[in-house]
Amino acid sequence: MIEVKNAAKSYGRLNALRDIDWKVQPGEFWGVIGPNGSGKSTLLGLISGIESPDRGEIKLAGRPLSSYNRKELSRKLAVLQQDGLPPVSFTVREVIEMGRFPFQDWRGREKDGHAERLMQDIMDRLELGGLAERPLSSLSGGQRQRAALGKVMAQQPEVVLLDEPTTYLDIRYQMQFMELVAGWQHEEGLTVISVMHDLNLASLYCDSLLVLNEGSLAAQGTPSEILVPGMIESVFEVKSHSVAHPDTGVPQLLLQKATGKQAD
Ligand SMILES: Nc1ncnc2c1ncn2[C@@H]1O[C@H](COP(=O)(O)OP(=O)(O)OP(=O)(O)O)[C@@H](O)[C@H]1O
Numbered sequence: 001m002i003e004v005k006n007a008a009k010s011y012g013r014l015n016a017l018r019d020i021d022w023k024v025q026p027g028e029f030w031g032v033i034g035p036n037g038s039g040k041s042t043l044l045g046l047i048s049g050i051e052s053p054d055r056g057e058i059k060l061a062g063r064p065l066s067s068y069n070r071k072e073l074s075r076k077l078a079v080l081q082q083d084g085l086p087p088v089s090f091t092v093r094e095v096i097e098m099g100r101f102p103f104q105d106w107r108g109r110e111k112d113g114h115a116e117r118l119m120q121d122i123m124d125r126l127e128l129g130g131l132a133e134r135p136l137s138s139l140s141g142g143q144r145q146r147a148a149l150g151k152v153m154a155q156q157p158e159v160v161l162l163d164e165p166t167t168y169l170d171i172r173y174q175m176q177f178m179e180l181v182a183g184w185q186h187e188e189g190l191t192v193i194s195v196m197h198d199l200n201l202a203s204l205y206c207d208s209l210l211v212l213n214e215g216s217l218a219a220q221g222t223p224s225e226i227l228v229p230g231m232i233e234s235v236f237e238v239k240s241h242s243v244a245h246p247d248t249g250v251p252q253l254l255l256q257k258a259t260g261k262q263a264d
Pocket residue numbers: 011014016034035036037038039040041042043
């Protein structure tokens with residue numbers, strides 16, 4: 001679905017990304033992890049076409065990303081930024097309708113006769129029905145992030161890119177958001193690439209993890225291959241234990257304090 005070949009990106013003298021080779025198959029759920037400043041958002045920027053690589057190539061569905069026009073690209077790929085939507089006066093319904101841009105003609109008229117049904121389905125699924133006419137400025141962070149997800153769902157993309165989508169959410173809304181994305185992925189065979197800071201959440205939801213460190217690809221593999229104490233220490237400089245989740249067996253990290261007593 002996505003192929004990144006030998007991609008590199010610099011800002012002035014800073015090599016934000018170098019020699020990245022990565023293949024994402026349709027329907028996979030990838031987490032992109034790594035320390036602050038390791039190049040995660042830059043990589044998402046290259047895949048979304050917001051930025052172009054200085055070297056190398058990015059392909060989407062077998063075609064160079066650079067050959068897509070804006071509407072074509074929007075039908076294939078949607079992006080949800082870190083703080084999905086700013087607190088503005090647009091209503092939830094208006095924001096979700098903005099996601100229909102790739103399916104509207106030059107007068108802004110919807111070409112798909114089922115769009116109204118789709119909008120209603122999205123609002124029901126995201127429990128936004130009662131908030132449809134409320135301005136974003138009056139919503140909580142969790143509600144705003146659901147509205148942002150509604151906008152990308154209305155776009156009906158094949159690939160969705162999420163940049164730290166749960167950063168400002170409490171644990172209930174983190175789980176709710178990830179469940180909504182995972183449910184959508186299962187139903188539609190969606191390809192998901194999400195930058196994640198919470199490694200335990202990444203382990204619960206991602207099939208595979210890509211690890212960036214100082215702009216280079218440090219490792220890629222399943223959560224069980226990646227979330228091991230040695231890897232975490234070499235990339236994040238933090239000591240940890242990895243334990244199997246009692247429900248699913250996926251690894252969960254317990255962080256080790258550098259000071260104070262350890263239990264016997
Ligand atoms: N537009 C830009 N101009 C100059 N430098 C940039 C620009 N965008 C990113 N950088 C630099 O590139 C490096 C990688 O940044 P990037 O935002 O991709 O990292 P990140 O892994 O997403 O970080 P974080 O986890 O803190 O969000 C950083 O050193 C950053 O300062």
